[in-house]
Amino acid sequence: MKIMVPLLIVFIGGMLMTFQYYIDIPLLNNIYKGVLDWHMVIAVFALVIAVKSLIERQWKNFRQKTEHPVYPLTTLISFFAVVLLGIFFGLKQGSPVNFIYNNFLVPLQATIFSLLAFYISSAAYRAFRAKNFSSTVLLIAAMIVVMGRIPLGDLIATWTTISISGKDFAILDFPGWTRWILTVPNVGIKRAFIFGITLGIVSTSLKVILGIERGWLK
């Protein structure tokens, strides 16, 4: 009961969903559509547990004073405020929750992500050093792409354009080089990685379906 039933559910569910992709039978197609809806319904109940965990954790921090009480209180108050506003006024356009989303959440999340610009620049300063051949290639590729994506790159391409037998040719064509790097060698290595990642995902999925991988049962 404790091991066999979950393994059986995983096996049947996994096999059905795998076969429905390859076999065009109306019954399997209907099961597929139903399963997508079931996922949403089941996920809501899992979310209740996640919310309980969040509230418990914040309340514990508040009670035990592991950090300044303002922080857990901020999380709890903002969470309940949004949930209550959503329950009473809904989520539609113009509702208070929609207002909070557009005026606070979107700009603040964008600001947090923009902080990464500083840290990624600092990482680039350390990574882009021509210590050996490989790192020099990395540096040159990155510099070409950076130059190719800024207006200065376009300007340099225009300034260095010469005409050879009636055809325009840019000596320092950073935008063109960027396009070539991103669409030719980059595509090749990305495909190699995609093959590796996909084979890993498929083999792990098969291990789960066949009950070889049971880590999730612990």
Place this chain on the structure above:
Amino acid sequence: MVEIITLILMLFVLSFLMGDNPFFKFTERLIVGISAGYGFLKLFDDGFIKKFWIPLFQEGQYWVIIPGLLGMMFFFTFSKRWNFLAKYPLAFLLGTGVGLEIGPRIETSILRQINATAVNFSGMSAGQVINYIIILIALLTTMYYFLFVLRRDRPAEKLIANIGIFFMMLGFGASFGYTIMGRISLLIEVINIFFEKITSIF
């Protein structure tokens, strides 16, 4: 008023550049609370109301009781004696979830990629042929580099692996440069929003 509050909160977030501080921590927790609340409401609306409540009580689709009951089995997590029952909905999500992945993954990430790599050169210009050959060499040498079961003792084998490294460095550099530019564009956008809010206040 709202503009001023947003502006102050944006400043609090940017204050992290000077190090972790109470203003950033406060804003961070505020974002966590609002995000969690919004995420909960969204899933509650999309999953519970639209897929469970309305079909069950307004459309008379009683079969939705099954996923409802299956979902409720998650609550057995709180029981020491019956907590094994909470694995049943997890098994359903996991089994069907991985089953749903296999087919489309093989189709899009392996078969279509092979199809896009193994192209017919007829009717192509010399430049296009060279580009496809470079893609093929980059693909094969990168894959060769990651075949750890093969020994790379002979000079020719080392050379193939080194070509793979060369292409990977080219790709990593390009991806890193692209990411840097993406982040800087976002920063510029945020700075624009920041100044727009300042001008709208004054």
